[in-house]
Amino acid sequence: MAYQRYKFPLLVQAEVNQEKSDDSLFEKDYQLSVDDGFQQGMEQGYQVGYEKGKAEGWSEGVSLGKEEGFQQASSEVDNKMNKTYLEFSETLDSIISSMKKQQEIHAETTKSELIELVRKVARQVIRCELTLMPAQMVGLIEEAILTLPASLEEPQVYLNSQDYNRIKTLISExxxxxxxxxxxxxxxxxxxxxxSGNEVDAGCEHRLDACITQLSSQLGSE
Structure with missing residues (x-):
């Protein structure tokens, strides 16, 4: 049986190889540490950035939301206020117009009633005056005859029955x-x-009508 001779490695060479092996392991560990640190830094930076961005985005979103909400609410309130004001203004104008119309109707009614009252009172006064002093009627007839063209004919005087009886005695006298x-x-x-074919109104009614017309004109201008 043949035997092969074993050579022991040199001690220095073994130490060098051991150092290289240790350096290689150190480099690997270091690289792993660097990679882990970078990864952790990335993750932490992402998380921090995410949280910060989220907070800032939330704050900005809330701020924008509040501003937009306030503007929208203000716009809606303004629109409602304008609508309410227009409706109130229209209602108020309608009420004022109705009141003015009622005042005009009332004023016209009051004026008509006042004029009619004056006419009735004046007519009663005239009747009393002519009853107590029929000579006044005679004076009115004389004034009316003077307004007519001169004539040798006797004037025809048409009178109410009561006036006729009172004046008949006077003209005889x-x-x-x-x-x-x-x-x-x-x-x-x-x-x-x-x-002589010419006619004139010598009564009191047309004089009263003229007075009432003037009174109505004065009341209408006030």
Missing amino acids: QNLRWQLIEDTDLKIGECRVIL
């Missing part, structure tokens, strides 16, 4: 050449005078 004619269609105080 005063020797007035009037032809008195009783007219039942005439009211107390009314009188028509006809001379």
Whole structure:
């Protein structure tokens, strides 16, 4: 049997190889540490950045949300206020217009009632005056005859029955050449005078109408 001779490695060489092996392990460990540190740094940086971005985004979103919400709410409130104001303004204008119309109607009614009252009172006063002093009617008839063209004919004087009876005695006493004619269609105080085909109203009603017209005009201008 043949035997092969074993050579022991040199001690220095073994130490060198051991150092290389240790260096290689150290480099591997170091690289792993660097890689782990980089990875952790990346993860931590990402997490920190994520949290910060999330917080900033949340804060900005809330701020923008509040601002947009406030603007939207303000716009809606303004629109509602404008709508409410327009509706209130229209209602108020309608009420004012209605009140003015009612005031005008009331004023016109009051004016008409006042004028009619004045007419009634004045007519009663005239009747009383002519009843107590029929000579006033005679004076009105004389004034009316003077407005007509001169004529030799006797004037025809148309009177209400009551006025006719009162004045008949007076013209006889005063020797007035009037032809008195009783007219039942005439009211107390009314009188028509006809001379040579010309006619004039010598009664009190047309004078009263003129006074009432003037009064109505004055009340209407106030």
